[in-house]
Amino acid sequence: MNTQDQKLFTPGPIAMDPETIAIGGTQSQYFRTPEFSKMMLECNEMLQTALDAPKDTRMIFLTASGTAAMEATVMNLFTAQDKLLIISGGTFGKRFEQICNIHQIPNEVITLEWNEAFKPEMLSRYENRGITGMLVNMCETSTGQLYPMDTISDFCKRNQICLVVDAISSFLCDPFSMQKYGASAVIVSSQKGLALHPGMAFVAVSKEAFENRCAKNEVRSLYLNFNNYYPEILRGQTEYTPAIGIVNQLNDKLKRVLGNGVDMYINYCANLAEYFREQLHSLNSLRTVSYPLSNCVTPVMCTEGGAKQIVNSLRDEYGIYVVPAAGDLADSMFRVAHMSQQLTKQDIDQLIILLQSIKNN
Amino acid sequence: MNTQDQKLFTPGPIAMDPETIAIGGTQSQYFRTPEFSKMMLECNEMLQTALDAPKDTRMIFLTASGTAAMEATVMNLFTAQDKLLIISGGTFGKRFEQICNIHQIPNEVITLEWNEAFKPEMLSRYENRGITGMLVNMCETSTGQLYPMDTISDFCKRNQICLVVDAISSFLCDPFSMQKYGASAVIVSSQKGLALHPGMAFVAVSKEAFENRCAKNEVRSLYLNFNNYYPEILRGQTEYTPAIGIVNQLNDKLKRVLGNGVDMYINYCANLAEYFREQLHSLNSLRTVSYPLSNCVTPVMCTEGGAKQIVNSLRDEYGIYVVPAAGDLADSMFRVAHMSQQLTKQDIDQLIILLQSIKNN
Numbered sequence: 001m002n003t004q005d006q007k008l009f010t011p012g013p014i015a016m017d018p019e020t021i022a023i024g025g026t027q028s029q030y031f032r033t034p035e036f037s038k039m040m041l042e043c044n045e046m047l048q049t050a051l052d053a054p055k056d057t058r059m060i061f062l063t064a065s066g067t068a069a070m071e072a073t074v075m076n077l078f079t080a081q082d083k084l085l086i087i088s089g090g091t092f093g094k095r096f097e098q099i100c101n102i103h104q105i106p107n108e109v110i111t112l113e114w115n116e117a118f119k120p121e122m123l124s125r126y127e128n129r130g131i132t133g134m135l136v137n138m139c140e141t142s143t144g145q146l147y148p149m150d151t152i153s154d155f156c157k158r159n160q161i162c163l164v165v166d167a168i169s170s171f172l173c174d175p176f177s178m179q180k181y182g183a184s185a186v187i188v189s190s191q192k193g194l195a196l197h198p199g200m201a202f203v204a205v206s207k208e209a210f211e212n213r214c215a216k217n218e219v220r221s222l223y224l225n226f227n228n229y230y231p232e233i234l235r236g237q238t239e240y241t242p243a244i245g246i247v248n249q250l251n252d253k254l255k256r257v258l259g260n261g262v263d264m265y266i267n268y269c270a271n272l273a274e275y276f277r278e279q280l281h282s283l284n285s286l287r288t289v290s291y292p293l294s295n296c297v298t299p300v301m302c303t304e305g306g307a308k309q310i311v312n313s314l315r316d317e318y319g320i321y322v323v324p325a326a327g328d329l330a331d332s333m334f335r336v337a338h339m340s341q342q343l344t345k346q347d348i349d350q351l352i353i354l355l356q357s358i359k360n361n
Numbered sequence: 362m363n364t365q366d367q368k369l370f371t372p373g374p375i376a377m378d379p380e381t382i383a384i385g386g387t388q389s390q391y392f393r394t395p396e397f398s399k400m401m402l403e404c405n406e407m408l409q410t411a412l413d414a415p416k417d418t419r420m421i422f423l424t425a426s427g428t429a430a431m432e433a434t435v436m437n438l439f440t441a442q443d444k445l446l447i448i449s450g451g452t453f454g455k456r457f458e459q460i461c462n463i464h465q466i467p468n469e470v471i472t473l474e475w476n477e478a479f480k481p482e483m484l485s486r487y488e489n490r491g492i493t494g495m496l497v498n499m500c501e502t503s504t505g506q507l508y509p510m511d512t513i514s515d516f517c518k519r520n521q522i523c524l525v526v527d528a529i530s531s532f533l534c535d536p537f538s539m540q541k542y543g544a545s546a547v548i549v550s551s552q553k554g555l556a557l558h559p560g561m562a563f564v565a566v567s568k569e570a571f572e573n574r575c576a577k578n579e580v581r582s583l584y585l586n587f588n589n590y591y592p593e594i595l596r597g598q599t600e601y602t603p604a605i606g607i608v609n610q611l612n613d614k615l616k617r618v619l620g621n622g623v624d625m626y627i628n629y630c631a632n633l634a635e636y637f638r639e640q641l642h643s644l645n646s647l648r649t650v651s652y653p654l655s656n657c658v659t660p661v662m663c664t665e666g667g668a669k670q671i672v673n674s675l676r677d678e679y680g681i682y683v684v685p686a687a688g689d690l691a692d693s694m695f696r697v698a699h700m701s702q703q704l705t706k707q708d709i710d711q712l713i714i715l716l717q718s719i720k721n722n
Binding site: 013026029068189224244 | 367
């Protein structure tokens with residue numbers, strides 16, 4: 001099957017707009033030019049707007065995956081003198097733990113069991129306990145759980161905690177405001193809600209966090225040191241060659257996002273999510289979970305097992321891609337993402353019919 | 362001017378083949394699949410072949426720029442117990458110095474003055490001096506100087522030195538053999554001789570260096586730790602989402618490179634370089650340098666100054682991109698790269714005519 005015929009219900013890469021695909025198919029232009037600088041400056045400003053970030057926010061444009069941006073953010077904002085709190089409810093929470101441990105940054109962890117909802121009272125024992133930073137995956141992509149950002153933000157404000165939000169899968173899918181949450185740093189990447197080729201990640205750092213943390217921190221890296229990206233970006237450049245093809249896609253996409261309004265994208269995703277979750281009720285042995293969910297992805301529990309067979313049948317027989325759960329859950333759960341504007345309710349209808357038919361065989 | 366009309370004489374990005382451009386214009390497929398794994402495994406094997414690497418070489422596929430690959434290679438192969446020797450003859454030699462200093466790896470530096478050729482006798486004082494590793498930019502892209510790899514390789518073999526070759530601009534432009542040079546690591550990137558979109562870099566690490574160095578080294582990074590890439594790549598996967606669009610281009614390009622033969626690409630580049638350097642003689646106030654040059658780029662000295670004006674005129678009036686020299690040399694030198702199979706002798710004829718005409722105005 002031609003890869004172009006794949007129907008992607010995966011949480012990245014997601015189906016790209018025809019405009020974005022077309023831009024991928026153009027020559028990478030030389031980038032040390034006034035024209036390229038202008039385009040980067042536009043991206044810089046538009047990303048701030050889309051994140052509802054304060055105007056003096058510093059944007060870092062990394063040519064790397066979201067994981068590199070998570071690691072760089074921790075390396076640039078924190079040191080061994082900090083004490084971080086991590087909400088760890090799946091693969092990406094664990095990744096933050098791993099990053100802190102590698103870089104020897106003291107941390108405490110709120111670990112959620114499988115299927116356990118985060119509860120505001122889990123934060124109580126960390127009030128006034130000298131926590132200086134908090135790491136949260138707004139949507140934990142491996143489970144779909146959406147953490148209550150208002151509660152978390154209030155806790156951080158009350159305790160003067162530097163809040164880092166991994167919004168990689170939530171950006172353009174769930175309502176978000178850097179300003180409202182008072183976040184010190186927000187991480188997004190190219191192949192999720194933005195629906196570009198994978199290969200870039202973007203970090204918004206508040207002026208205060210940049211000046212009081214990044215600029216004073218002795219970051220032991222060249223490539224991942226934010227001080228090598230800002231203020232360079234203010235002249236529309238990056239020190240190292242960026243993924244030019246993706247920058248071209250980003251510029252075009254952000255213009256369309258802001259033209260249509262960020263809310264339009266979030267609502268579209270919310271509607272698809274709601275529709276899929278409703279339709280799921282019609283399937284006897286499949287159901288979703290009880291904890292709060294992001295709009296971007298729905299975990300589907302197979303009460304009679306057989307998740308692997310469903311994932312493989314959809315892929316091999318129909319070119320439809322949903323993603324298996326990791327580890328122990330591999331045969332009891334799969335995930336269906338619905339982040340792309342290119343997915344429709346008809347696509348979901350088709351998926352539901354196929355799920356019904358596979359379960360009956 | 363539409364960026365698609367740019368005529369690129371730049372040392373990255375370079376003009377891409379029509380096939381490569383077309384592949385950039387396709388949807389990024391989901392990558393945790395047997396099909397994608399197969400493609401990565403093919404890339405793994407083909408890159409080894411193109412580098413003339415021993416069959417047990419470990420290939421690392423990084424989604425990042427060449428600088429990240431340079432940094433990762435130093436971080437993974439060396440520690441504070443090493444003593445490195447760096448040939449530093451321009452921007453990229455200095456970058457190796459900077460990386461070693463950030464990561465506190467002891468180093469000695471052979472610094473070349475501007476326009477100074479590297480001479481084999483510069484190595485004499487480092488014989489039997491406990492040097493454990495050597496870092497060399499085979500072609501120092503900022504000056505075009507090609508270092509004598511046979512001499513350097515012999516020196517390293519004689520002194521049991523772990524040789525790291527940055528072949529970023531030389532790969533597919535200058536003759537190269539990892540096997541012959543006995544290199545412990547070789548670095549290449551996507552937007553140079555391979556002529557793909559920028560955004561990926563590849564490191565070939567010898568089995569011995571991987572087992573005796575990378576595997577034992579406590580690398581303080583998640584994203585840049587080679588142990589998180591190998592042996593993962595043996596099942597055709599990377600731990601973090603790769604730049605799928607570039608992997609697709611790489612697979613296609615390497616098939617064509619190996620089909621035509623690596624030598625065909627090197628010869629094409631050598632012929633263009635020779636032709637341009639010959640034609641340059643016809644221009645009175647322009648000449649190239651006397652040190653040995655890589656095939657990939659020609660530094661052009663303006664004996665009467667005016668380099669900036671030439672660079673700007675070519676760009677603004679004709680859409681032709683050559684690159685200025687850095688710093689003090691900005692008005693006395695520019696560089697002309699000729700790495701792309703899409704450039705022809707006719708393109709060079711046109712460039713020479715325009716250079717003549719600009720100089721006469």
